[in-house]
Amino acid sequence: MMQEKILDFLKRKAEYVSGDQVSQRLGITRQALWKHIQELKEKGYDIVAVPHLGYRLASGPDRLFEPEVARGLNTEFIAKKIYYFDTVASTMDVATQLGIKGSSEGTIILSETQTKGRGRLGRAWFSPKYKGIYLSLILRPKIMPAQASLLTLLSAVSICEAIRGITDLDTQIKWPNDILLNHKKLGGILTELSAEMDRVNFVVIGMGLNVNNDKKTLTSGTASLKEQKKENVNRIGLLQEILRRIETNYLLFQKKGAHPIIEKWREHNITLGKRVKVYCQKEHIEGQAIDIDVDGGLLIRKDSGVIEKVMAGDVMHCK
Numbered sequence: 001m002m003q004e005k006i007l008d009f010l011k012r013k014a015e016y017v018s019g020d021q022v023s024q025r026l027g028i029t030r031q032a033l034w035k036h037i038q039e040l041k042e043k044g045y046d047i048v049a050v051p052h053l054g055y056r057l058a059s060g061p062d063r064l065f066e067p068e069v070a071r072g073l074n075t076e077f078i079a080k081k082i083y084y085f086d087t088v089a090s091t092m093d094v095a096t097q098l099g100i101k102g103s104s105e106g107t108i109i110l111s112e113t114q115t116k117g118r119g120r121l122g123r124a125w126f127s128p129k130y131k132g133i134y135l136s137l138i139l140r141p142k143i144m145p146a147q148a149s150l151l152t153l154l155s156a157v158s159i160c161e162a163i164r165g166i167t168d169l170d171t172q173i174k175w176p177n178d179i180l181l182n183h184k185k186l187g188g189i190l191t192e193l194s195a196e197m198d199r200v201n202f203v204v205i206g207m208g209l210n211v212n213n214d215k216k217t218l219t220s221g222t223a224s225l226k227e228q229k230k231e232n233v234n235r236i237g238l239l240q241e242i243l244r245r246i247e248t249n250y251l252l253f254q255k256k257g258a259h260p261i262i263e264k265w266r267e268h269n270i271t272l273g274k275r276v277k278v279y280c281q282k283e284h285i286e287g288q289a290i291d292i293d294v295d296g297g298l299l300i301r302k303d304s305g306v307i308e309k310v311m312a313g314d315v316m317h318c319k
């Protein structure tokens with residue numbers, strides 16, 4: 001807490017602040033202040049100390065530290081509680097445990113890397129350290145389990161909106177929840193549900209996004225924001241915007257239902273209107289992707305004219 005206060009103090013001034021001034025204002029001794037400054041430096045804050053002038057914060061570390069994410073976020077309930085890790089197996093597991101223990105709606109779990117990051121359909125999610133955003137969010141929506149896919153669509157829309165807001169880049173959504181940049185995968189969403197037949201207990205929405213990956217931390221067919229922008233993107237700023245957009249869209253969903261979310265999703269999607277092949281379990285369905293349903297399912301018109309709805313699967317866009 002004291003370190004946050006010291007940082008706040010230093011951040012408010014672009015110039016040097018004297019040690020006396022800081023220690024007096026915060027009610028600690030000069031020695032205690034010095035010790036905190038050393039610890040902050042170890043965490044990666046570049047604090048310059050000049051005799052007779054005092055301290056100045058030259059730059060902060062590129063870490064998603066909880067106080068940095070919380071500062072200036074201005075949300076009502078999203079990310080009011082933040083759990084931050086340097087490394088975990090998967091933020092999904094941490095979130096599920098917290099969900100079972102009753103963690104409140106909006107709680108988020110962040111990790112700088114994951115040793116067992118997972119994606120949809122049993123795939124792994126590559127999570128190179130300090131490069132991406134790996135986030136799980138706990139929600140407790142009053143919906144039927146079948147509607148949970150809508151939250152995935154809502155999150156995909158929120159991510160696209162945030163990326164556009166922060167980087168000016170246009171990203172697309174491939175049904176149900178792949179975020180694409182120039183037809184390459186930039187991010188993905190994994191929604192896991194704790195529910196009974198007619199009631200959702202809690203939902204964990206896992207989001208993975210390639211932000212500052214260079215070529216060597218990208219697998220084939222994937223993209224990062226840095227690769228496109230040719231410069232590092234501020235992960236904290238982007239994460240905060242994603243969280244704000246999720247809150248806005250979630251409130252919209254609660255107030256107006258699925259319709260406005262689906263409309264926004266349509267604007268970003270590149271699946272509708274295409275000829276697709278959807279692999280679900282062992283079979284596949286081929287046809288024209290004509291629409292999405294109120295619960296987020298994809299409607300496919302097969303060549304026979306029969307329309308089928310798929311709720312999950314892997315979509316291939318046919319040429």
Ligand code: BTN
Pocket residue numbers: 089090091092114116117118119120121123125133134135136177178187188189190206207208209
């Ligand atoms: C997919 O595209 O298949 C979904 C990928 C989801 C990855 C995120 S990263 C944070 C969270 N923790 C995980 O283990 N997975 C999700």
